[in-house]
Amino acid sequence: MFLRGGCRRLPLLPAPRPGHRRAGSEAGAAAAPRYEVVVIGGGHAGTEAAAAAARGGACTLLLTHRIGTIGEMSCNPSFGGIGKGHLMREVDALDGLCGRLCDRSGVHYKVLNRCKGPAVWGLRAQIDRGLYKENMQKEILNTPLLTVREASVEDLLLKEPEPGRPGKCQVAGVVLGDGSTVRAGSVILTTGTFLRGMIYIGLEMHPAGRLGDQPAIGLAHTLEKLGFAVGRLKTGTPPRLAKDTIDFGGLEERAADNPPVPFSFLSEAVWIKPEDQLSCYLTRTNLKAQQIIRNNLHLNNHIRETTRGPRYCPSLESKVLRFPDREHQVWLEPEGLDSNIIYPQGMSMTLPPELQEQVVKSIPGLEKAKMLQPGYGVQYDFLDPRQLTTSLESRLVQRLFFAGQINGTTGYEEAAAQGVIAGINACLRVQGRPPFTVSRTEGYVGVLIDDLTTLGTTEPYRMFTSRVEFRMALRPDNADARLTHRGFEEAGCVSQQRYEQAVKMRAALEDGIATLKSIQFSISKWSQLLPGVPISNSRRSPVSAFEVLQYQDANMEILAKAIPEPLGKLAQWRELAERLKIEAAYEWCVVNQQQEMEEVRRDEALQLPDDLDYFAIDASLSAEVREKLAANRPQTIGAVSRIPGITPAAIVNLLRFVKTNHQKTEKLKAVPQSGKYFPGKMYSDKATSQRQISAEFSEEEARFVKTPL
């Protein structure tokens, strides 16, 4: 399906059998198999990473405890949402899997924030768990160049570091549970909550990554030995209920969209008939639930533990403790078309099961509900993501990448987005090509990774649109225009078909905008043409059709009726017409943000040397600033400026130091513009960005990076 050039194999290595699933531990130590990229973990990050590496042309091995759990949705039966839907569109724009698979597995599609503006539309769907898993496994097991194998990973094979780069060693492969080894060009760790995962139900706790699955303990030791800074986070999942024991009669119903909006730019429509979609139902907790929880806090280890949970409320317990005496929403979500399981979103609990059952029965509609599985809490290790570069490679161990929940994030979409970026970069690393990073000005995934690698996190990091500075420009509708071209040209991870489709759409948009701008009439003429669109008299005449399209009552259809030639054909292409309307509405804001986006890009182009010892350098920096710089290890001046407490003076002094001290070995070179497309470009020919001069610093005296512990 994504077949491209032959497998770029490293020399002197036995050829794996691409596309063929290996079983068990056939490989002996003598002839350890070798892959260009090895991915550990078959969750949402792992599958995307493996598929992206394979799409990029790397012979890839995916290692998982159980092939049967690939594509498992461990928590909620839904994908997308506000901010998360944006990430899925970006994953899709890079030819990732989850968007397309959700278009084939959903049972209830709904665009959230419909009336709040297209920049914050949240594409979301309830997914049939079984179907998604089935579709994902079909996809993964049939991806060319991708091999899947069941095995546990106990250790990493390490060798001398590549000179000229930071890192105290280099990963060369993995050691499996049976003692055999697999050699690798790059390794991606996507072990989710499985690193020393511990499950909590009431006072009971037992080691597991997910109920019924073993945690990864050997790997945790290895990472610790290597000096990685590790933190601990907690999360939880609600109990599951039997659908046929719930009385939906008095509950508020939320119907799905008709027609449903697909996630993928490639999908014309979703698989399910609109009328066959299932509904969700809303109920609310009352004071009885609060009483049960309050009276039994002593039976709740997870809540009492001091491990940092999020500031937001992941569990019903924390909701009633922090916002007492009010109702809390519980959404009853279907788990699949034929499933009898209901997922009560908003009811994550860690009370002992019998008490959970009492809480459930205290809620309207659930009085007779049968609990199929209790809710539980999970505590797990995560790696301080400040130890990673923006390509998600670790600074400590060369060619070792991390993606997903292991980096401190929460959510399938956050995991998938990191997976794609890690997969692409692991592949590019093996091919000796420059890393592929997404700027904060280009995508939500850029914001996600920049936040993680610059600021780290103290709670499970979740994507919100409020984290994104350029929200007006980074919209779900234009993710393809932002990322597909780069993905094709720089990362090689995008299929020809998708690329051509994106090129066509971009050209059509640019033509459409130009056409609309070229049609200009006086205000009185417009009033005659479009009596239903009141155009402000204070505008300067003449007014272009593009400006008219900004008005809330205007759309392409109305315009085409008034001016059939040449607008008729633009309005006929429904998707184009909708996108033109959105482009018109946001033009003003996006154009106004150009300046600021340029500034961010400029700062992102100013690279800092990886080997700076911030405590030792002779620059006028306060001890506090030095500490912050050492802890966060910013890669660029742009990242420095986002670390709280860093003053403009400190930034200037740091620049001075770096510049004067690396003068001799420094080459000034023009960094290629990271974004071939950036939003707003199509509005103004003059807005072409200048080539940024950046200092690339010699790494002649590469030292080991200090690990912040």
Next chain:
Amino acid sequence: MAEPGDLGLPGEGVRGEGSHLWRGPTWQVPPEASTHLCGCGTAGGTGDTIFALSSAPGRCGVAVIRASGPGSAGLLRSLTGTPGPPPPRVLALRRIRDPRSAETLDRGLVVWFPGPNSFTGEDCAELHVHGGPAVVSGVLQALGRLPGLRPAEPGEFTRRAFAHGKLDLTAAEGLRDLIAAETEAQRRQALRQMEGDLGRLYQRWSHALTQALAHLEAYIDFSEDDNVEEEVLARVAVTVRALLQEIRGHLRDGRRGELLRGGVRAVIAGPPNVGKSSLLNLLCRRPAAIVSPSAGTTRDVLEVALDIGGYPLLLSDTAGLRRAADPVEREGVRRARERLCQADLVLAVLDATSVSPTPAALGAALAALEPPPGTPCVLVLNKADLLGGPRGATPAQGPPATLLSCKTGEGLEALLELLAQQLAQLCGDPLSGWPSLTQSRHSRHLGACAAALGRFGDLGDSGDLALAAEQLRLARRELGRITGHVGAEDVLDIIFRDFCVGK
């Protein structure tokens, strides 16, 4: 500035058909307004044009104002009224005018450095003007009104120099001061202003705005799945409206800047024949007013413009205040009283030989002139040459007073110093040294903040909430340039503190 009235407001019209609830924004912005919104300049080019006072803050002989960016040539044209910039890197003497009023601000030297051979690597311009606060403030404000120009942020010149590979120049010792002036001094100055009432006011606005933004963001990010009620929007709208009113009021109250631009109106008042016209002539160093030994010589109001210690002064000589029988003189006295009521500063002239130098006597004599309440007064005890014998010191209490002889010129220095002090107090906080520098930045950012809040109000609650939130973000960013940056995490802190959200 884009006033909300400029913005076309399509009313509630027919709803779009189909299932699309979203109907696009309810407001439009004229293209010409857009350049003012982010303080950003002409579209395209390498960025907007920044300017700042580059010489050390404080009164000095010559002040250097520097600009960098694509608008540098344009600003030289606008301010000097010449068709093109002078030859590169050559000092040229030019009359510098306010492009809006065509009023001459100063005669000074201008230099044109076309990029890339300039400090920042961009087109640069320098204006070397006389170092009085009025001149510098006038030029800075004129620059700020040019489209595409904005005051530089701390360290911005240096950042630009770095971006263009020019930073090695800063290794040269002399430029270190410049960086300090751009960063530390501005920061210290901003801090000084941030302490005290003004600082508390800005902080309060900052908190209110951040909270409003956080609540709106919560409504966008969480309302569909969580308990973020609709009332949140109404509360945000109320907060923003109140904030907008306050900021607009504050901007209108910029009396100090106005005094500096328009000049302080000082009125010479006093009984007849105490030497008021002589004082005017002495101060303007020419016989502008007719003086004679007869009381009641001056009938009309005579006005001259003066520069005292760098501050602009509009000095009026008025008729001696007495009950006059002559109808022309009576009209003169009426005009004198009228002028006195409008005064920013009163120079009360008394005959030193006819009033005893005690606070009580001086106070009584001043009160007899009925100066407008609250207006600062300076007592000038003229005819000191006639006192004979040892000079009694002027009392320390009561209004500031000084002895003067218009005849011999004795005491003029002391009077000028006293006047300069009074003017400094009127025109700006003397402690902050250079009020216009930060104030012009502040008022610009506050103006942009208010404009964004105004657009937010126009959006109402029916349009595109993301666009509305963008206006609050813009307003927050502008205010943040004064009070400090507020990041996404701070917004999230408020969201999670105020709402029960998450799953």
